[in-house]
Amino acid sequence: MKILAANRLIDGIAVWLGPNGNWVEDIRDADVVRDATGEEQLLATARDAFGNNLIVDPELIDVDLIDGEVIPRRLRERIRAAGPSIHPNLGKQAARNAVVHLT
Amino acid sequence: MYRYDEFDYAVVKARVDQFRDQVARRLSGELTEDQFKPLRLMNGVYLQLHSYMLRIAIPYGTLSSTQLRMLAVIARDYDKGYGHFTTRQNLQFHWPALKDVPDILDKLASVEMHCIQTSGNCIRNVTADHFAGAAADEMADPRPYAEILRQWSSLHPEFSYLPRKFKIAVTGAERDRAAVQVHDIGLHLKKDAEGNLGFTVYVGGGLGRTPFVAKKIRDFLPEQDLLAYVTAILRVYNLEGRRDNKYKARIKILVHETGTAELTALVEKEFAHLKESELKLPESDIRAIETYFAPPVLPHRPEGDAVIARAIAEDAGFAAWARRNLQTHKNPDYASVTISLKGIGEVPGDMSAEQMDVVADLADEFAFSEIRVSHEQNLILPHVARADLKQVYDRLKAADLATANAGLISDMIACPGLDYCALANARSIPIAQGIAERFADQAVQEDIGDLKIKISGCINACGHHHVGHIGILGVEKKGAELYQVTLGGSGDENAALGDIIGRGFAEDEIVDAVDTIVKTYLAHRQDRHESFLSAYQRLGLAPFKEALYGSDAKVA
Numbered sequence A: 001m002k003i004l005a006a007n008r009l010i011d012g013i014a015v016w017l018g019p020n021g022n023w024v025e026d027i028r029d030a031d032v033v034r035d036a037t038g039e040e041q042l043l044a045t046a047r048d049a050f051g052n053n054l055i056v057d058p059e060l061i062d063v064d065l066i067d068g069e070v071i072p073r074r075l076r077e078r079i080r081a082a083g084p085s086i087h088p089n090l091g092k093q094a095a096r097n098a099v100v101h102l103t
Numbered sequence B: 001m002y003r004y005d006e007f008d009y010a011v012v013k014a015r016v017d018q019f020r021d022q023v024a025r026r027l028s029g030e031l032t033e034d035q036f037k038p039l040r041l042m043n044g045v046y047l048q049l050h051s052y053m054l055r056i057a058i059p060y061g062t063l064s065s066t067q068l069r070m071l072a073v074i075a076r077d078y079d080k081g082y083g084h085f086t087t088r089q090n091l092q093f094h095w096p097a098l099k100d101v102p103d104i105l106d107k108l109a110s111v112e113m114h115c116i117q118t119s120g121n122c123i124r125n126v127t128a129d130h131f132a133g134a135a136a137d138e139m140a141d142p143r144p145y146a147e148i149l150r151q152w153s154s155l156h157p158e159f160s161y162l163p164r165k166f167k168i169a170v171t172g173a174e175r176d177r178a179a180v181q182v183h184d185i186g187l188h189l190k191k192d193a194e195g196n197l198g199f200t201v202y203v204g205g206g207l208g209r210t211p212f213v214a215k216k217i218r219d220f221l222p223e224q225d226l227l228a229y230v231t232a233i234l235r236v237y238n239l240e241g242r243r244d245n246k247y248k249a250r251i252k253i254l255v256h257e258t259g260t261a262e263l264t265a266l267v268e269k270e271f272a273h274l275k276e277s278e279l280k281l282p283e284s285d286i287r288a289i290e291t292y293f294a295p296p297v298l299p300h301r302p303e304g305d306a307v308i309a310r311a312i313a314e315d316a317g318f319a320a321w322a323r324r325n326l327q328t329h330k331n332p333d334y335a336s337v338t339i340s341l342k343g344i345g346e347v348p349g350d351m352s353a354e355q356m357d358v359v360a361d362l363a364d365e366f367a368f369s370e371i372r373v374s375h376e377q378n379l380i381l382p383h384v385a386r387a388d389l390k391q392v393y394d395r396l397k398a399a400d401l402a403t404a405n406a407g408l409i410s411d412m413i414a415c416p417g418l419d420y421c422a423l424a425n426a427r428s429i430p431i432a433q434g435i436a437e438r439f440a441d442q443a444v445q446e447d448i449g450d451l452k453i454k455i456s457g458c459i460n461a462c463g464h465h466h467v468g469h470i471g472i473l474g475v476e477k478k479g480a481e482l483y484q485v486t487l488g489g490s491g492d493e494n495a496a497l498g499d500i501i502g503r504g505f506a507e508d509e510i511v512d513a514v515d516t517i518v519k520t521y522l523a524h525r526q527d528r529h530e531s532f533l534s535a536y537q538r539l540g541l542a543p544f545k546e547a548l549y550g551s552d553a554k555v556a
């Protein structure tokens, strides 16, 4: 399973591609795809958004769905989805009562 | 302090205007990301995990109270209320929006600061001893030379597209507190037999993927030849350095592959052409720059000893702080104060906007408005009357800035690591916090004595782990964080790279591993005067291996 991560051009904030081509700030709203066709669709939308100067550094990342929640495989992406592990009051984890799955 | 002249002002102002235009054109789509990325990097703007990061140069680690106050303003108005001091004597903001960066740069320019050459394959911020101009063991203040190098290297057309980045460090004291031997060029100021000032020149030091201690290529370079000689080195590197492989492009690889003798010959040959050129520094110019760095007039304050004796008797916290965080000053009535940014459980090098304001106020009231940033991620008040130390301590304490741990085990270097950095493999900061908490007890720390732990979150080694007495390198193995440990590294005048002890430790094992290493030292040291590093040099890896891995060690 994959989702597409990027940073927003104007402020650098981490975003993910949601359904309907919207860029979402909360990983729980990301569009999860399960096959090559889905991946290609995400990449095509991201290429457009990159070309339209909305986002930079688009990248497909591996995730699992655990209890209905999108959890990236790599720690790097889990930290990106939550915020610095040392500052629970900063980043996305501050804006919501996110469960931060670091391990 | 050095004050910008009209050229400095004009250059920095023009650069801000240029970048404002570039950002606008990027946001409108006129510039593509491929076109824009090198431009933003030239202005210190990186993209990290959560956001952009802005890296601000603090030339040779010298800051005024006005500048620090402006950093606090930026932290509050454009970031999340704090900044991070790095091992390069820079300050990084972790959360600026690209659209705001031109305004931030304008604010910085108003206090004579900028982000130029904090990225890219150019000559980076020149670093220096953080006790420069104050330390009792100093031969001469290294900062005038660092400033000359800064002026010469800023936007230098010949050296703006080097094979790789290039770092120069200068120290003027007997003890090397600027780690000059792990820089591309290290300059150690000294006097010859006739009392003339000059430099011992080291080339090709560096950490990262392929660490090297620099090679000495000149015992004594007269001060007037500084620019001619450094130009000669850069010219040889620019022509001969490898551009085919990013990982082999630093001058350390050129020195290694060419051989020190041959490289020295190439440099000396180039130098022979340049020696009598316009690069020769006129004595009057050197002395003119020096006047900017003249120490403040320090009033006679002989009452210090009595005040301190009383404070020590009354306040154990002050006594500990006075034992650890004071550096002997040239003037016996004064001391240099280390403000530890390593409070137990805090993030090494982080400072809140409120704390910045407190330190700026203290600098104005007690320290001639001067502040220094150390490569060990602490701040320094270089000239404080000993008679005022108790007042300074009390005010620092109220701002959580009086941790009495300078040079102790909890005074660690840690890079931002995977909590922020896009290049990281593992986190650094939580490891530093875990170690600091384990050794939080003041008596325990002081019993262990001088011990430098340095932690990097990847092989790029921003946390200088190779030269830590205990070095910790985070790697990723099978999707998990793993920490490799080295022992015996040193970044001082006897620079050495640490030895890898053995297999790495998981995130939940590494603090225990450090604990075991420290206990082994305590068990084996001859007495309290034998430091960790000296004990390691005498004992070697064996007892530490045995303690960490048991009988496995003998097999490994």
Ligand code: SF4
Residues within 6 Å of the ligand: B415, B416, B417, B418, B421, B422, B423, B424, B425, B456, B457, B458, B459, B460, B461, B462, B463
């Ligand atoms: S050492 Fe690696 S992880 Fe740490 S700041 Fe440097 S590049 Fe990032």
